[in-house]
Amino acid sequence: MFKTYETELAGRKLTLxxxxxxxxxxxxxxxxxxxxxxxxxxxxxxxxxxxxxxxxLSVDYEEKLYSVGKIPGxxxxxxGKPSDKAILTxxxxxxxxxxxxxxxxRNDVCVVATVLSVEQDNQPxxxxxxxxxxxxxxxxxxxxxxxxxxxVGYVDDKIVINPTEEQRKNSRLTLxxxxxxxxxxxxxxxADEIPDDIMLEAIKEAHKxxxxxxxxxxxxxxxxxxxxxxxxxxxxxxxxxxxxxxxYKEKMYEAVQAVDKEVRDENIDKLxxxxxxxxxxxxxxxxxxxxxxxxxxxxxDLEKKCVREMIYNExxxxxxxxxxxxxxxxxxxxxxxxxxxxxxxxxxxxxxLSIATLGMMSEEQMLDGIDTEESKRYMHxxxxxxxxxxxARPSRGPGRREVGHGALAEKALVPVLPSEEEFPYxxxxxxxxxxxxxxxxxxxxCASTLALMDAGVPIKRPVAGISTGLVTDPNGSxxxxxxTDIQGIEDFFGDMDFKVGGTEKGITAIQVDIKVDGxxxxxxxxxxxxxxxxxxxxxxxxxxxxxxxxxxxxxxxAPRIVNMKIKVDKIKDVIGTGGxxxxxxxxxxxxxxxxxxxxxxxxxxxxxxxxxxxxxxxxDIVREFEVGQVYEGKVIKLMNFGAFxxxxxxxxxxxxxxxxxxxxxxxxxxxxxxxxxVKVKVIEIDDQDRINLSIKDAEENNDENEENx
Numbered sequence: 001m002f003k004t005y006e007t008e009l010a011g012r013k014l015t016l017x018x019x020x021x022x023x024x025x026x027x028x029x030x031x032x033x034x035x036x037x038x039x040x041x042x043x044x045x046x047x048x049x050x051x052x053x054x055x056x057l058s059v060d061y062e063e064k065l066y067s068v069g070k071i072p073g074x075x076x077x078x079x080g081k082p083s084d085k086a087i088l089t090x091x092x093x094x095x096x097x098x099x100x101x102x103x104x105x106r107n108d109v110c111v112v113a114t115v116l117s118v119e120q121d122n123q124p125x126x127x128x129x130x131x132x133x134x135x136x137x138x139x140x141x142x143x144x145x146x147x148x149x150x151x152v153g154y155v156d157d158k159i160v161i162n163p164t165e166e167q168r169k170n171s172r173l174t175l176x177x178x179x180x181x182x183x184x185x186x187x188x189x190x191a192d193e194i195p196d197d198i199m200l201e202a203i204k205e206a207h208k209x210x211x212x213x214x215x216x217x218x219x220x221x222x223x224x225x226x227x228x229x230x231x232x233x234x235x236x237x238x239x240x241x242x243x244x245x246x247x248y249k250e251k252m253y254e255a256v257q258a259v260d261k262e263v264r265d266e267n268i269d270k271l272x273x274x275x276x277x278x279x280x281x282x283x284x285x286x287x288x289x290x291x292x293x294x295x296x297x298x299x300x301d302l303e304k305k306c307v308r309e310m311i312y313n314e315x316x317x318x319x320x321x322x323x324x325x326x327x328x329x330x331x332x333x334x335x336x337x338x339x340x341x342x343x344x345x346x347x348x349x350x351x352x353l354s355i356a357t358l359g360m361m362s363e364e365q366m367l368d369g370i371d372t373e374e375s376k377r378y379m380h381x382x383x384x385x386x387x388x389x390x391x392a393r394p395s396r397g398p399g400r401r402e403v404g405h406g407a408l409a410e411k412a413l414v415p416v417l418p419s420e421e422e423f424p425y426x427x428x429x430x431x432x433x434x435x436x437x438x439x440x441x442x443x444x445x446c447a448s449t450l451a452l453m454d455a456g457v458p459i460k461r462p463v464a465g466i467s468t469g470l471v472t473d474p475n476g477s478x479x480x481x482x483x484t485d486i487q488g489i490e491d492f493f494g495d496m497d498f499k500v501g502g503t504e505k506g507i508t509a510i511q512v513d514i515k516v517d518g519x520x521x522x523x524x525x526x527x528x529x530x531x532x533x534x535x536x537x538x539x540x541x542x543x544x545x546x547x548x549x550x551x552x553x554x555x556x557x558a559p560r561i562v563n564m565k566i567k568v569d570k571i572k573d574v575i576g577t578g579g580x581x582x583x584x585x586x587x588x589x590x591x592x593x594x595x596x597x598x599x600x601x602x603x604x605x606x607x608x609x610x611x612x613x614x615x616x617x618x619x620d621i622v623r624e625f626e627v628g629q630v631y632e633g634k635v636i637k638l639m640n641f642g643a644f645x646x647x648x649x650x651x652x653x654x655x656x657x658x659x660x661x662x663x664x665x666x667x668x669x670x671x672x673x674x675x676x677x678v679k680v681k682v683i684e685i686d687d688q689d690r691i692n693l694s695i696k697d698a699e700e701n702n703d704e705n706e707e708n709x
Contacts (some may be wrong), residue, residue, distance in 0.1 A: 003224060007216045009033070009209060010123065010150070010162035016134055016220065027139025030136075031127040034509035035119035037067075041112050046104035048232050053297060055101055058316045059111045061089040061128055073368050076215035083369050087403045088188075089113075089125045095358045096178035096185035097554030099453035099515050100144040104235040107314045109141060118370050120165040126151050130180060134217045140226040144517070147185055149178035149214030150266040152202045154194065159205045165372065174411075175199075175510075181214045183518020191413035193461075195505035196528040205526060236301055237294040243300040247304075248275055253301075253306045259319040261437045261488060262390070272299055304493040309492070311471045312481050318489055325465075326534060329542045331446070331456040340558040341455025345447035345546075349437035356455040358558045360604050361505055362594045363428040377558045378417055379428045380410035382444055388436040395631050404511075405441040406431070409465075412501030412509035416460040424460060424602050426562055438487035439467050441511075445501045447542060447546060453547050456554035461503040464541055466534040468527045472516060480523065484530050485690045500531035504539060532598075559592065559604035562611040566599045569580070570622040571680075573602070581621065581661075588615040620648040620655055625691060627682050630698045635676040643672050645693055653691030655680060660695050 002019040015032040022028040024249070025041040044425070049056050065079060074080050082090070093111065113128035129149035136143040153163035153171035160167055168174070173194055178186035184207060191199065248271065279288045279295060288295070310316050315323050327348030336342040341356035363378045376678030382405040386393045398406075409431060416521045417427070429451060431444035435647050449462045469486035472495050473479040483490055490499050495516045501509040507528075512519070543576035554560075566574065574595065575582045580591060591605040591614045601618060605611040625631065625647065633645040633653070644655040655678075657668055665671055681698040685691050 005220050009064065011214065018138065019529060025139050027135035028194050029131045029135040030104065031131040033127050034122040035117055036122040036124050037117040038124050038131055039114045039116055040128060040135045042135045042139050042141060043110050045108040048234065049108055052106060055105055056108045057094065057101065058099055059090045059094040061086050061093060061113045063115050065370060067115045068370045073210055081184065084403050084407060085369055087400050088407050089128065089373050091400060091404050092125065092176060092186065092188055093129050094514055095370055097132060097136065097145045099517060100147070103140055104233040105231055106234045107231055114372060120372055123151055123162070128163060135222065137221040138225045138543045139219050140229045142228045143229060145213050146217035146221065147178055147180055148210045148217065149176060150209045151176055153205050154198065154202065159202050161205065161209050173202060175202055177203055177210065179207055179210045180518050181211055183520060185518045187510050187512040187515065189510040190414065191507050191509065192415045193503050193508060195506045199507055200521070200525055200528060204521060225276040225499055236297045240291060240294045241298040241301060241420060244275060245302050247278065247518060249302060249306065252302050253310065256303060256307050256318050264318065264489065268303065275299060299695060307489060307493045308471050308474060310577055311483065313473065315481060317483065319487065323481060324484045326537065329449060329452065329538065331542055331546045333450050333547050338504060338557055340555045341451045343447045343450030343454055345443050345450065347439060347443050349435055350440055350443050351396045351435040352443040352447045353434055354444060354451040354689040355430050355433045356451040356457065359426040359428065360559065360592050360594050361424055361426055361602055366408060373408045377420060377426050378410065380406050380413065380448065382406035382409060382431045384433045384436065384440065388433045396402060401448050405444065406500065408441050408509055408511050409448055412463050412465060413448060415508045416463055416503060418423055418458050424563060427457060438491050439485065441465065442467050442499055442501065446538065450543060450547055453550040455549040458550050461505065462539055463503050464535040464538040464543060465499065465501035466531050466538065467497055467499040470523065479649060482526055482530060484534055498527040502535055504536060560608055560611060561605040562602045562615050564618065566601055566622045571595055571599060574618055574621050577669060585614050585617050625651065625682050625685065627685060629679045630679055632679055635672055635674055636672060638668055638672060640668065643668060645678060653680065653693040655695055659693065662696055
């Protein structure tokens with residue numbers, strides 16, 4: 001049955017429709033927010049997936065270019081692989097939903113958000129996040145929501161919920177917050193050095209709107225929601241778990257305590273072999289093989305319990321650190337001789353090498369998406385090879401996690417980059433994870449800051465990144481223990497990965513992943529304070545002691561820039577027919593040239609002399625000739641009625657035979673020859689832009705100047 005529900009969000013009508021489209025999905029919601037329309041469909045498999053120990057949730061945010069009246073630019077004219085922004089939106093939809101499914105649920109669940117129409121004032125990403133929660137809530141899929149989400153800006157020192165396109169252009173904050181009725185479930189932010197207190201206030205304001213939308217969805221669910229279907233539980237076999245815990249908890253407690261990840265993994269492997277041998281001896285090989293999934297799950301759960309109890313009860317971490325202690329830090333710069341900038345940042349066993357490359361503005365990344373951003377000048381990419389975690393598997397290109405971590409580092413660094421006018425380069429930074437034991441994205445921020453400084457990029461201030469973790473009370477109270485600088489095992493078994501990048505002045509990026517049903521304001525406030533203190537330490541005690549400011553000059557291997565401004569109507573003259581003129585300059589000087597629509601010209605070359613030569617050639621082309629001015633030119637053609645003189649700039653003029661000399665000339669070849677350099681005065685430029693010149697007037701002009709000296 002077709003149903004329509006309306007409410008208000010940030011002063012604009014939000015409509016959820018169901019019962020008309022996609023009737024075979026478990027749940028379907030059409031979200032309308034202004035002229036933005038997003039269809040969200042959710043489906044679940046009837047049976048659990050075999051042989052897995054995780055919940056198989058997949059989320060796809062599908063950008064359709066027809067939604068903004070575009071035809072795809074690919075050869076096939078079809079949408080291709082998801083854009084980075086679509087991948088990031090899929091991750092943002094996933095993160096607040098995943099913790100609200102039953103822990104023992106193993107059926108495949110697919111969430112597909114299809115963007116059908118976009119009005120730029122109303123972001124489709126927010127519609128998709130709200131629609132996903134609503135579709136799951138009214139479906140028969142087991143789900144503990146609802147959740148909701150809003151965007152937040154900071155414009156003219158005011159917090160703005162779901163800012164319009166114009167407001168987003170002037171906003172110092174790009175924040176997405178998702179949550180439940182009671183708690184914050186997800187935070188994603190890019191910010192222009194926003195102080196902690198303003199960021200917390202923005203999150204609180206977002207939660208006010210989130211609560212309203214959650215209540216709205218709950219009312220819809222109460223009216224039309226389907227009963228949740230029964231599913232096969234994959235909860236651990238309590239008998240087997242109790243047997244493992246009774247006999248091996250003490251050994252597990254000892255096994256997880258190791259500074260080195262390799263030692264800890266080896267300890268767990270040995271203990272696993274011992275536990276399997278125990279069950280084999282007790283129950284035989286055949287039965288042990290049958291219950292092996294329960295044994296494996298029991299070992300995992302026991303390891304998790306030991307780590308969490310150690311942290312919560314004793315405030316003791318697996319590697320022996322205090323709860324607010326940062327792992328050993330080190331960094332180096334200028335490791336690679338031929339690249340434009342490089343830096344290595346090491347935090348415990350996590351190690352990231354970042355490399356910066358400077359290029360022409362025309363090398364910026366072109367974007368073919370559904371928003372108004374058409375290109376970006378700063379590109380940050382993150383690679384996570386298998387060897388970084390000691391695994392032997394081939395590389396398959398960047399996945400969603402890699403895209404997400406690269407985007408987080410990019411958000412953290414964009415606010416401190418110089419403007420295009422100050423530093424007219426496209427900038428690419430690649431972060432290569434060489435070794436991973438947690439917080440690689442934050443190590444990428446630190447390494448990349450140093451790589452940019454090593455490359456001579458005049459950043460405003462250095463940026464550092466750090467993450468905090470959380471272990472909540474096993475008994476279910478609101479008590480918790482927060483950890484500074486979490487390593488892999490603390491992230492894996494903990495309840496939160498709260499990543500914050502920023503400068504000494506404020507926050508530039510946030511990404512929060514949680515495994516519980518949400519975070520209180522108290523936890524968020526403490527996380528901000530912990531990360532602020534840690535960033536200050538990393539910057540002052542480690543990074544700035546290695547390189548305290550950007551290098552005064554760029555690498556000798558980076559292209560030098562000579563820039564100039566020409567009139568817009570002269571651009572066509574510099575380019576020439578089919579690019580003939582500009583290509584001739586490039587061929588003769590070896591430079592690279594970018595010309596902007598506003599007439600700004602950038603000449604790139606590692607040879608400064610050739611760059612200046614190219615500039616002079618362009619100046620010759622765009623030079624404007626004025627009546628009464630004297631110029632130097634070369635005779636290129638003789639006719640019986642006069643001579644044609646090349647003035648440069650692709651211009652030539654005619655000297656009539658009567659304007660060559662005050663003396664009568666019978667034969668022009670008696671006084672001029674092709675190739676002669678002569679001074680000429682412009683005496684006329686007619687309506688067809690033809691130039692008439694005079695040699696004799698130029699000489700008279702010169703004589704007058706001599707007399708006036």
